[in-house]
Amino acid sequence: MGKSGAGKTSMRSIIFANYMARDTMRLSPTLDVEHTHVRFLGNLVLNLWDCGGQYRFYENYFDAQRDTIFRNVEVLIYVFDIDSGDVDNDMLRFDEVLDAMEQNSPDASIFILLHKMDLIQADDRQRAFNERAASIRARTQVFKPKFFATSIWDETLYRAWSQIVNSLIPNVEILQSQLNEFATICGADEVVLFERATFLVISDVSRLNGDMYDSHRFERISNIIKQFKLSCGKIQSQFQGIEVRNTLFTAYIDLFTGNTYIMVITSDPNVPAALTQLNIASAREHFDKLIPEG
Numbered sequence: 114m115g116k117s118g119a120g121k122t123s124m125r126s127i128i129f130a131n132y133m134a135r136d137t138m139r140l141s142p143t144l145d146v147e148h149t150h151v152r153f154l155g156n157l158v159l160n161l162w163d164c165g166g167q168y169r170f171y172e173n174y175f176d177a178q179r180d181t182i183f184r185n186v187e188v189l190i191y192v193f194d195i196d197s198g199d200v201d202n203d204m205l206r207f208d209e210v211l212d213a214m215e216q217n218s219p220d221a222s223i224f225i226l227l228h229k230m231d232l233i234q235a236d237d238r239q240r241a242f243n244e245r246a247a248s249i250r251a252r253t254q255v256f257k258p259k260f261f262a263t264s265i266w267d268e269t270l271y272r273a274w275s276q277i278v279n280s281l282i283p284n285v286e287i288l289q290s291q292l293n294e295f296a297t298i299c300g301a302d303e304v305v306l307f308e309r310a311t312f313l314v315i316s317d318v319s320r321l322n323g324d325m326y327d328s329h330r331f332e333r334i335s336n337i338i339k340q341f342k343l344s345c346g347k348i349q350s351q352f353q354g355i356e357v358r359n360t361l362f363t364a365y366i367d368l369f370t371g372n373t374y375i376m377v378i379t380s381d382p383n384v385p386a387a388l389t390q391l392n393i394a395s396a397r398e399h400f401d402k403l404i405p406e407g
């Protein structure tokens with residue numbers, strides 16, 4: 114949910130329907146509620162309700178459709194246009210949504226996306242984010258929302274959606290521990306699993322010590338590879354994998370299980386690329402059982 118023009122349909126189309134960011138300029142306002150079932154990891158079906166944000170629809174959500182909209186909500190994703198000229202009205206509507214949620218789905222998780230961050234000057238983004246998040250947080254005692262600063266023009270969208278979707282994947286801890294073990298066996302610095310269709314990060318392992326210069330690096334890769342994958346599709350070709358090497362490390366991305374890609378990064382000169390490929394091939398069957406195909 115979120116007001117009209119906030120960017121809800123744009124983000125859904127980029128993550129789940131293979132839109133490039135610039136394609137979203139063609140979207141028209143969503144009329145009433147658009148229901149979609151998106152498949153994730155093959156057999157996990159996310160039932161996504163994209164609620165048109167025009168005022169006349171909101172009136173309906175709070176009134177005639179109240180039970181339909183707010184009952185049995187597992188996750189509410191509320192999108193605020195950070196550059197909105199009408200913050201007071203945005204907040205009034207959000208308060209009503211909180212009321213309806215407290216009554217009907219008090220156990221739901223709430224994710225707040227402070228969106229269109231690209232429209233705020235870079236050196237003012239943190240302040241704008243903190244200020245808005247504090248004001249939203251103060252409005253509810255029942256929920257503990259998670260906040261993200263997002264934009265369709267960079268990897269922040271992938272970071273937010275990867276965490277939203279991860280909160281819904283069953284047994285994600287088992288996958289994580291198995292991936293840890295795989296990273297150790299491979300002598301890898303880092304290993305990341307991406308979901309095949311969306312390229313969202315499902316699980317990642319870093320065996321490097323100390324601060325990394327870029328804490329969003331995996332989501333950046335999601336964004337870049339997803340775009341490359343779409344470009345491959347345009348020339349009737351299918352993306353399969355990539356190998357990148359410099360003097361410091363080798364990064365290897367390959368189709369892994371039926372529903373995932375894997376990235377393995379190694380800097381140990383004693384681990385040749387062929388060995389990494391062999392390790393990936395040997396682990397496939399095991400991970401295929403952990404992440405069954407739907």
Ligand code: GTP
Nearest residue numbers: 117118119120121122123137142143166229264265
């Ligand atoms: P309703 O369906 O009416 O509720 O609106 P909506 O929230 O679905 O908005 P929609 O996704 O249709 O986006 C409206 C416009 O915002 C489109 O022109 C998008 O290209 C633009 N937009 C979406 N996300 C961003 C963003 O992160 N930054 C900027 N600058 N523009 C964005």
Ligand code: MG
Nearest residue numbers: 121122142143
């Ligand atoms: Mg829409």
